[in-house]
Amino acid sequence: MKVWERFFLTGEKGLFEKNREAVNEYLTAVVQAVDIIFLFLMGVMTCVSYGFNYNIMFKAVYSSFFAGALLFFAFLRIFKRFIKRHPLFFIYFFFFCFLVFTVLANFAADKPQDYVSSVCAIFIIPLVILDRTLRVNIFVSIALVACLVLSYFYKGPSYMARDSVNLCMYYFAGMALGRSVRLSRLRGYDTERILTVERNTDSLTKLANRRKLFEYLRRGDQNVLMRPTGMFMIDIDKFKQYNDHYGHRAGDICLGLVGKCFAEYGEKNKMKFFRYGGEEFCGLCWTKDYMELASCAEGLLQAVRDLRILFNIDGTASGVVTISIGYAYFDRDKESYNFETMIKIADAALYSAKSHGRNCARGS
Numbered sequence: 001m002k003v004w005e006r007f008f009l010t011g012e013k014g015l016f017e018k019n020r021e022a023v024n025e026y027l028t029a030v031v032q033a034v035d036i037i038f039l040f041l042m043g044v045m046t047c048v049s050y051g052f053n054y055n056i057m058f059k060a061v062y063s064s065f066f067a068g069a070l071l072f073f074a075f076l077r078i079f080k081r082f083i084k085r086h087p088l089f090f091i092y093f094f095f096f097c098f099l100v101f102t103v104l105a106n107f108a109a110d111k112p113q114d115y116v117s118s119v120c121a122i123f124i125i126p127l128v129i130l131d132r133t134l135r136v137n138i139f140v141s142i143a144l145v146a147c148l149v150l151s152y153f154y155k156g157p158s159y160m161a162r163d164s165v166n167l168c169m170y171y172f173a174g175m176a177l178g179r180s181v182r183l184s185r186l187r188g189y190d191t192e193r194i195l196t197v198e199r200n201t202d203s204l205t206k207l208a209n210r211r212k213l214f215e216y217l218r219r220g221d222q223n224v225l226m227r228p229t230g231m232f233m234i235d236i237d238k239f240k241q242y243n244d245h246y247g248h249r250a251g252d253i254c255l256g257l258v259g260k261c262f263a264e265y266g267e268k269n270k271m272k273f274f275r276y277g278g279e280e281f282c283g284l285c286w287t288k289d290y291m292e293l294a295s296c297a298e299g300l301l302q303a304v305r306d307l308r309i310l311f312n313i314d315g316t317a318s319g320v321v322t323i324s325i326g327y328a329y330f331d332r333d334k335e336s337y338n339f340e341t342m343i344k345i346a347d348a349a350l351y352s353a354k355s356h357g358r359n360c361a362r363g364s
Helices: 003-008 010-018 020-051 056-078 080-085 087-107 117-128 133-155 157-200 210-222 239-246 248-269 290-305 339-355
Strands: 230-236 271-277 280-285 323-329 361-363
Touching: 010 020, 010 157, 020 056, 020 080, 020 087, 020 157, 056 080, 056 087, 080 087, 087 117, 087 133, 117 133, 117 157, 133 157, 157 210, 210 271, 210 280, 210 339, 230 239, 230 248, 230 271, 230 290, 230 339, 239 248, 248 271, 248 280, 248 290, 280 290, 290 323, 290 361, 323 339, 339 361
Parallel strands: 323 361
Antiparallel strands: 230 280, 230 323, 271 280
């Protein structure tokens, strides 16, 4: 790896894209935490500035930023959903405001003094912000240059020399530690994501597994709008005979192809498919009425036939692998709504499809 890549972590883009949800949750928590801490500190310093009769500039700076922190705190509480969608903007905005405060507080003093708060900010920012390394480093570099320029023009060369040593020392330390912390956190999120996917995904068909199915179904107990209104119970016709005749390796390939077909069909038709067990599958939808379910079932039957997976034993009429589907529609607003009953009804519809010769769909 080149020095440039090592310094800016140019290969981290994929980690951010794959773990965007976890990153946003972390950033949202950081925005809330840093605002509470800043609000507390500004409240204390405002009281101290008035209690010890600080100069009017100090009082104005602390009072203004305490009021700003209060407004920001109220904003966080009122617009929670908006902030969760754009946490990165707010965390950069917060640290920009904090840097402005450090400069104003420094120049509000009666006499020139070394930067203290700015040094802390430049060290902490790379450790706290979880964003692409290049953007974090650019942000902190701009802050460093701005602090040094202001120091030179408003405090003089002697203070500027001391500020330069302090700021640059913590600037490089913050960037180095920040890079390590950032990469470690991203890899941790990625490992957790992979383990979650493996735990909830069937390795053969790449569909979500039975555990994930029941997780989706239980969500309806907490939120009516998350209750599925339609369910498919699906069975690959005479799969045991297929396995016995062509072998288990061919059977695995068949399951993989059918699973891929279900996944693609689900994306096109706003459905989610799961491997229920063996050659049985389950499909859920949240937006379709009974007639739309019937149409989707017929479309799925044809999609599997179009795979043209050879199955020509014992005089099989179609000559290819087919499926049977039982589907059921439910009103999510009914008090009697129960996902276990939903499964039983869809399962009964599947049994009806099998008893009518397979390679067909029956609804209930």
